[in-house]
Amino acid sequence: MTTISDLTAAESTSDRRIKSFRSIPSPDAIRTELPLTSRRALTVQRDREEVADILAGRDDRLLVVVGPCSVHDPIAAIDYARRLAPLAADHADRLKIVMRVYFEKPRTTVGWKGLINDPGMDGSFDVERGLRTARSLLLDIIDLGLPVGCEFLEPTSPQYIADAVAWGAIGARTTESQVHRQLASGLSMPIGFKNGTDGNVQVAIDGVKAAAAQHVFFGVDDFGHGAVVETAGNDECHVILRGGTTGPNHDPESVASAVAALAKAGLPERIMIDCSHANSGKDHIRQAEVAEEIATAIRATRTSGAPVTISGVMLESFLEPGAQSPDDDQLTYGQSVTDKCMGWEASAAVLATLARS
Ligand SMILES: O=C[C@H](O)[C@H](O)COP(=O)(O)O
Numbered sequence: 382m383t384t385i386s387d388l389t390a391a392e393s394t395s396d397r398r399i400k401s402f403r404s405i406p407s408p409d410a411i412r413t414e415l416p417l418t419s420r421r422a423l424t425v426q427r428d429r430e431e432v433a434d435i436l437a438g439r440d441d442r443l444l445v446v447v448g449p450c451s452v453h454d455p456i457a458a459i460d461y462a463r464r465l466a467p468l469a470a471d472h473a474d475r476l477k478i479v480m481r482v483y484f485e486k487p488r489t490t491v492g493w494k495g496l497i498n499d500p501g502m503d504g505s506f507d508v509e510r511g512l513r514t515a516r517s518l519l520l521d522i523i524d525l526g527l528p529v530g531c532e533f534l535e536p537t538s539p540q541y542i543a544d545a546v547a548w549g550a551i552g553a554r555t556t557e558s559q560v561h562r563q564l565a566s567g568l569s570m571p572i573g574f575k576n577g578t579d580g581n582v583q584v585a586i587d588g589v590k591a592a593a594a595q596h597v598f599f600g601v602d603d604f605g606h607g608a609v610v611e612t613a614g615n616d617e618c619h620v621i622l623r624g625g626t627t628g629p630n631h632d633p634e635s636v637a638s639a640v641a642a643l644a645k646a647g648l649p650e651r652i653m654i655d656c657s658h659a660n661s662g663k664d665h666i667r668q669a670e671v672a673e674e675i676a677t678a679i680r681a682t683r684t685s686g687a688p689v690t691i692s693g694v695m696l697e698s699f700l701e702p703g704a705q706s707p708d709d710d711q712l713t714y715g716q717s718v719t720d721k722c723m724g725w726e727a728s729a730a731v732l733a734t735l736a737r738s
């Protein structure tokens with residue numbers, strides 16, 4: 382009888398489309414090499430609690446997740462963080478500012494998948510360097526006094542960085558994925574689920590409900606070994622309205638409809654609004670206007686005495702306005718290589734407007 386091991390490479394039915402496997406250090410090894418330290422851990426924990434309090438309505442500040450669409454140049458990201466940190470301190474009585482430090486990019490079809498996947502942006506896919514660079518950047522940003530927020534795109538990568546993250550997102554392209562909902566159920570920080578790219582908000586509400594439940598699934602442990610993971614469930618998840626192919630959904634009617642759907646699902650009637658993506662048509666100039674409209678809506682609600690249902694805002698912002706292609710020969714310092722971002726001056730003005738709301 383022929384066994385699998387007797388098969389020649391040409392006859393084998395497995396790994397027909399795998400070109401290679403490359404080992405990488407375990408999460409434990411990278412975390413030991415670049416330790417969070419107990420001082421930073423206390424800061425991360427305090428920030429997570431403040432974020433959760435805002436999302437639950439126990440703290441009436443506005444949560445603002447602001448920063449580049451993606452990090453491609455750690456020096457520019459730290460430069461940005463150095464400018465954001467004093468603003469975050471100035472507005473701390475009204476805003477809880479979390480820096481968007483996105484290392485993993487979901488693509489509509491194909492494209493650069495972020496600093497962890499390809500830190501050189503040259504197709505060399507040095508994931509090991511990407512993980513170290515990402516982790517070390519998070520530690521440096523925490524040291525500047527800023528909490529960090531990331532999108533979690535891969536089920537394994539959070540093991541390398543999540544201990545440093547105060548808030549996380551599941552994106553529009555993965556919000557309906559069971560793998561990502563299970564992942565969120567075991568993450569230690571509040572997680573926002575985006576509505577689907579088609580504008581469907583119910584899938585995000587379903588994501589919040591699924592993530593609150595306990596799950597058992599396949600994963601890897603701290604030492605990189607295959608494992609069965611059992612999670613306790615994450616009751617600190619929320620919905621992010623990001624618009625969709627049918628148009629924006631940051632207007633008062635869409636917000637009211639999302640809040641009604643949350644109430645129907647027995648979930649807290651509070652949401653975050655992403656001013657970018659389909660709410661701005663990916664236009665960074667329009668993004669600032671969307672933020673102004675949200676500030677106006679919040680001010681009107683507060684003046685009327687009605688409960689404020691908008692507990693958070695997301696902004697895509699970098700040092701220079703607009704975006705460039707990651708394939709450009711000469712990259713402009715501090716400009717996005719994915720979606721268009723507001724430049725620094727416009728971002729500072731928007732933060733001041735949101736603080737006044
Ligand atoms: O936020 C970034 C992008 O909108 C998202 O990653 C999809 O990008 P793409 O449509 O350019 O692939």
Ligand SMILES: C=C(OP(=O)(O)O)C(=O)O
Binds near residue numbers: 450483487552
């Ligand atoms: C990819 C992102 O957004 P969305 O999932 O809403 O497209 C993002 O925030 O970077």
